Amino acid sequence: MVDKKVVIVGGGVAGAILAKNLQHQANVTLIDPKEYFEIPWANLRALVEPSVAERIVINHREYFTKGDLVTSSAVNISETEVFTEDGTQIAYDYLVIATGHKEPIPKTRTERIDQYKEGNEKIKSASSVLIVGGGPTGVELAAEIAVDFPDKKVTIVHKGSRLLEYIGPKASSKTLKWLKSKKVDVKLEQSVELDSHRDGNKTYLTSLGETIEADAHFLSIGKPLGSAWLRETFLKDDLDAGGRVKVDEYLRVKGRDNIFAIGDITDVQEIKQGVYAQAHALLVAKNLKLLTEGGGKEQKLGTYKAQAPISIVSLGRKIGVAQLPFITILGRFPGIIKSGDLFVGKTRKGLGLEANVKKA
Numbered sequence: 001m002v003d004k005k006v007v008i009v010g011g012g013v014a015g016a017i018l019a020k021n022l023q024h025q026a027n028v029t030l031i032d033p034k035e036y037f038e039i040p041w042a043n044l045r046a047l048v049e050p051s052v053a054e055r056i057v058i059n060h061r062e063y064f065t066k067g068d069l070v071t072s073s074a075v076n077i078s079e080t081e082v083f084t085e086d087g088t089q090i091a092y093d094y095l096v097i098a099t100g101h102k103e104p105i106p107k108t109r110t111e112r113i114d115q116y117k118e119g120n121e122k123i124k125s126a127s128s129v130l131i132v133g134g135g136p137t138g139v140e141l142a143a144e145i146a147v148d149f150p151d152k153k154v155t156i157v158h159k160g161s162r163l164l165e166y167i168g169p170k171a172s173s174k175t176l177k178w179l180k181s182k183k184v185d186v187k188l189e190q191s192v193e194l195d196s197h198r199d200g201n202k203t204y205l206t207s208l209g210e211t212i213e214a215d216a217h218f219l220s221i222g223k224p225l226g227s228a229w230l231r232e233t234f235l236k237d238d239l240d241a242g243g244r245v246k247v248d249e250y251l252r253v254k255g256r257d258n259i260f261a262i263g264d265i266t267d268v269q270e271i272k273q274g275v276y277a278q279a280h281a282l283l284v285a286k287n288l289k290l291l292t293e294g295g296g297k298e299q300k301l302g303t304y305k306a307q308a309p310i311s312i313v314s315l316g317r318k319i320g321v322a323q324l325p326f327i328t329i330l331g332r333f334p335g336i337i338k339s340g341d342l343f344v345g346k347t348r349k350g351l352g353l354e355a356n357v358k359k360a
């Protein structure tokens, strides 16, 4: 029934795919604080090659043509409505929480693309770059700079004992070796005292008292989960200790018939990956089609099974490090899968768009 109201909170990887797939089946409202969806796994390439931003920053209206769009953050919910920061109240029959991670990024596509251009200027004008954080974002950024600008001095400072702690130690050691071969200096088990750095001062102090000279720095320390807003709502007891939403096998919030959660925000026991967030969205799209059609189809709801820990981290344009179920590989093979186009064409096609942006 097209008149059933489905509200999706969060227009990231999971929310965008769900909105795209459900828009003709129900009366869908998408709530997101920005006017666009962004392909997160290519955003470090956009820093070294800003034209990539034109392909990865996609106005929600390009793929979500039918439903309602509210450009604001959800701040509260009742059992029938969502309340947003700008004072809008939106009624729902079904609610989907897809607020993965939250970060302060601009509201419009133009402003976001300009940010990438500024980031690119910052890299180009620096002889030395300090990257704070050695998770996937820090590692991918260091690799992009080391490959595209081999003359620049790149340093990663990471407070953990190994890089890429979200996957296995073999991936960490292979990546460390590769980065060293590209002359990237990696300092583990220390953090950067950012207060020690002032504008115009190029010296950074670490927690172990080392000094690092760098013309520019980038913070790659992970984004906070987007669940803080739920802590004051009637769903506060449906969060686990880490702030993730507890879901059942249908990806419904446990004990709730009409509220789903998808993507990184859920407590599904798997590593948090966009490819899984997309799978959650496709399953919930099917389940919501059954539920909104009515007629006792609840029995047919599909279930989700947590996925094995598979991940590929790109190391510049040709190489990647892949953790697969029984093997970890660093080299051209994972690079062919991910590092060339970074799944940008594939992700755009999944949203029903051309792989490339048409020139105006």
Ligand SMILES: Cc1cc2nc3c(=O)[nH]c(=O)nc-3n(C[C@H](O)[C@H](O)[C@H](O)COP(=O)(O)OP(=O)(O)OC[C@H]3O[C@@H](n4cnc5c(N)ncnc54)[C@H](O)[C@@H]3O)c2cc1C
Binding pocket: 009, 010, 011, 012, 013, 014, 015, 031, 032, 033, 034, 040, 041, 042, 044, 072, 073, 074, 075, 098, 099, 100, 101, 102, 103, 136, 137, 140, 226, 229, 262, 263, 264, 265, 272, 273, 274, 275, 276, 277, 312, 338
């Ligand atoms: C550098 C990097 C490389 C990666 N590489 C890969 C890869 O190769 N393959 C892969 O599968 N995954 C990869 N990932 C992981 C992937 O990006 C995430 O798993 C994915 O983005 C999770 O999707 P999501 O929809 O759950 O959350 P997000 O994509 O974080 O989206 C959350 C959305 O919710 C919005 N939001 C937050 N709070 C609110 C609120 N209160 N109200 C309304 N909206 C709100 C946000 O603005 C955002 O739009 C990578 C991530 C990074 C950072």
